[in-house]
Amino acid sequence: MVQPSEPEFEQALNELTLSLGPFLAANPHYQKAFEIIQIPERIVQFRVVWEDDKGVAQVNRGFRVQYNSALGPYKGGLRLHPSVNLSILKFLGFEQTFKNALTGLSMGGGKGGSDFDPKGKSDNEIRRFCVAFMTELFRHIGQDTDVPAGDIGTGAREIGFLFGAYKKLKNEFVGMLTGKGLNWGGSHIRPEATGYGLIYFVEHMIAKSCPEFSLDKPSTIVAISGSGNVSQFTALKVIELGATVKSLSDSKGSVIAPDGFTKDDILSIGQLKLKGGTLESWVSEQSGQRFTYYPGKRPWTLLPVVHHALPGATQNEVSGEEAEALVKAGVRVVAEGSNMGCTEEAIEVFENARKAGKGVWYAPGKASNCGGVAVSGLEMAQNSQRLAWTNEEVDARLKNIMKEAYEQCLSAGSKWSGETLTGDVLPSLLAGANVAGFIKVADAMKEQGDWW
Structure with missing residues (x-):
């Protein structure tokens, strides 16, 4: 399942494997879920041809890894950076699946982006790239299917260009991206x-x-x-x-x-x-x-x-x-x-x-760091209801989500780290995060018939 050319994904998978050891030993029937959950539901790869300011055609690789939708629409950022490749996006989408589970919100896991580098590019070049990128990506995303967000290299400017391109292509104004401007569907506290x-x-x-x-x-x-x-x-x-x-x-x-x-x-x-x-x-x-x-x-x-x-x-x-x-x-x-x-x-x-x-x-x-995607999820909820919460309301919800995420990790880490906690030894939040996120996703997959 793991290719030699995917070191970042292999590292993420190894971490989960080690963390789940004590839990799977006590609950061997979850082993099948672990085998299945490693494989993305879908990977989309495409070329992006755009025009620079000299009128010369440039080409980049575009990706979207739709990893797991057991808990909701695929949710995860779009990274624009020369280092972007499938290994990095698979690792990010894999991690995103369990991160989103810890927020308690209805979000699956995904990640995408391109090896395009926004640094040194003019606003017009970035706009033309974003339009070309969305011209392919729009076929695979939507407010109830896959809701991308920003990431490294993808800030408010890029989200605006991407959203505008999608709106023209689909002729609809929906919350299919998060990190939008406050005047057109964005949420307070999202940048923070x-x-x-x-x-x-x-x-x-x-x-x-x-x-x-x-x-x-x-x-x-x-x-x-x-x-x-x-x-x-x-x-x-x-x-x-x-x-x-x-x-x-x-x-x-x-x-x-x-x-x-x-x-x-x-x-x-x-x-x-x-x-x-x-x-x-x-x-x-x-x-x-x-x-x-x-x-x-x-x-x-x-x-x-x-x-x-x-x-x-x-x-x-x-x-x-x-x-x-x-x-x-x-x-x-x-x-x-x-x-x-x-x-x-x-x-x-x-x-x-x-x-x-x-x-x-x-x-x-x-x-x-699940607070970022948590507020993206809150932005999705606001878009679905066609309303906007105040700064104070969003901040209060974020604090509560982080408190619950911490408590889930603490509880699962205390129970499933395989350690005897005595004296000054603290529970493993690493084990706790991995086990708590995995159980939530695996249970939803089982109830939906994805493993048995």
Whole structure:
């Protein structure tokens, strides 16, 4: 089932396989569900031919992996990045299936995108690409079939172009994409949702494991990677609560702020990123000596003390060596804002530290970053009812969803990790997220006759 050329998917499958071991040993009849659930229901691959500003035809590969619809319409983002391939999209769609299950909303799992790179392209080139991409994709999606969202490279501008193309092709105004503008069917809190939801999840982890490092204390040091949408709103929420954010990064390097970033710093970086700028250029524009830029480095080895580490950039951005450095720096909570942000080696380091009673607690992205897709699900609900909830209503619903996701992971992790929890040993949220999500999807598949 797994091809040698699919390392990201193989990693995601290995993680689930290990987590499900104790559960499947006690419930062997679920083994058939596990075999079936690994295979996507459908994969669509197509070419995208678009015209650049010089009038020259360009071609990219387009994909949509419709992984599992047991709990609702396929739901997952569209990633526009040169690294996009089937292995990455299969891993993301696979993870999305269980992540969506943890939200408690009616959403299946899917993922898609293209190896098109929006960086360096004009607005007109991006618009022409989006129209060409949707000209094929529209055949395979719909408000009750498959509801894509944004992802890396697919922001508000791209969602607008994609939605406009679909509307012209189908002659209908429906909620077949999420992340839309507030004036035409979007939801409050959607841009903030992944970052805010991550912090709401982390607050529950801190309350149980290390209240002395709560986020209302300036002495609590938080390391964040990335500087895109997820990381910006993660940082803004941490700063709002009162803790100190000391790092951000991009694909070129990391910025360390010894005295912490301010809200204005994060907003300034957000404006820079909209224009395609880099953190290196941002640091060079700042007056004073508040920041240090480290080219080619990730933040995890650059701070002597870290209480909470929140990867928010991309997959496999924390190595085993970097995980060891974080444990040495005193990290207590590691929660992924990115999908599969930690390598298998890093996860092993964190889980071993947890089992040794060192107070290190790791949360996988399928649990800790499910706030983004949760609010996408809330956007779908609002679209179906032709209404819009207030900022406060959406935020309250997001907080409740993250609380329930945490409690599901805690409960399943306590019951099915295969460990004897004594003394200071915390339950495995990794096992909990995987088992809780799997059971929910597998049970729905069985009731629908997909396995027996």
